[in-house]
Amino acid sequence: MSPAALRARAEALAQPLPPLLAEARQLAASIQLGEHGRRRPGMGDAFWQYRPAMQGDPARAIDWRRSARSDQHFVQEKEWQAAQSVVFWVDRSAAMQFAAEDRVTKADRAAVLGLALASLLVRGGERVGLSDMPNPPQAGDLQVERMARLLMAEEEAEYGEPRLTQLPRHGRAVFLSDFLGPIEAVEAALARATDRGLSGALLQVLDPVEEAFPFSGRTLFHSMSGGMRHETREAADLREAYQERLAARKAALAALAASHGWRFHTHHTGDAPAAALLWLYHAMERQR
Structure with a gap:
C-alpha cells in the first residue's frame, strides 16, 4: 500500500474520534473534584x-x-494508594442509536460519559478498560483513546448484552445502556461480576421521548434495526401501559443492582451530562 493510501485510510479511521474524545475530555475537565483519593487507610504517602x-x-x-x-x-x-481497575460495558446496539428532536443518540451519550469517567479515573492513577477488550485494564490517556476507538463501532444486535471478557478480581465496573432488552442478560452479568468480587454501577441512558411517550393518533413504531414493527390507530391508548412497564423495568433494575451491592441511576439525553458524570464518579468513590 502506498504511503498516500495508508494515510488516507488512517485519517478516515480517526475522523470520528476527535469529536467524541474531545467532548468526553471537555466534560471531565469541567468537573472540579479536588485531589483524587481512595479514602481507605493503607500504604501511601497522602x-x-x-x-x-x-x-x-x-x-x-x-x-x-x-x-x-x-x-x-x-x-x-x-490514604490507600494502590491503583484499582475499572471496566466499562458501553452498549452500542441498534436500540442505542435512537435519538429524537435532534438530540444526541443514547449510544453517543453513553460513550461520552464512559470516556469522561475513564479520564477522571486515569487522572487519579486508576487502570481502566472496556469489559470486552482483549487486554486487561491499563493506566494512562492512551488507554482512554483505545477505548474511544473501539466505541466507534456499532453493533447489529437489537439490544445489547454485557460482554465480560475482562473482569479483574475485586475491581469495579460500570454498565451504560438503556437496559430495555432482556433483563436476564443483565442478571447473569451482575452475578458473574459479583462472584469475582466486583462492585459497580448501572447507568440507564434514555431519550426523553422514551419516558414521555408523546404519541397520539395512527402511529407506526419500528425498532432501530427495522426488525420489529407495530402499528396502532391510537397511540395515546398505549401510553399508560407503556409507562407502567417502563417504571417496572426501572424498579427491577434498581432492585437487581441493590441485591448485588451495586447502584442504579437513570440519565436522560435531554439533560446536561455533567450531573450524570458526577453521579458515576461518586458511585465509584463509595465502592472503594
Missing part, C-alpha cells in the same frame, strides 16, 4: 486522618506533635 493509638502500634507511628495537644497519643493514617 495523609488521610488521625486516629487514637492502639495497642500494637509502634512508637515510630505516633505523631508526637499532634499528641502533645491532647491527653491521648495519635497515629497518622495514610
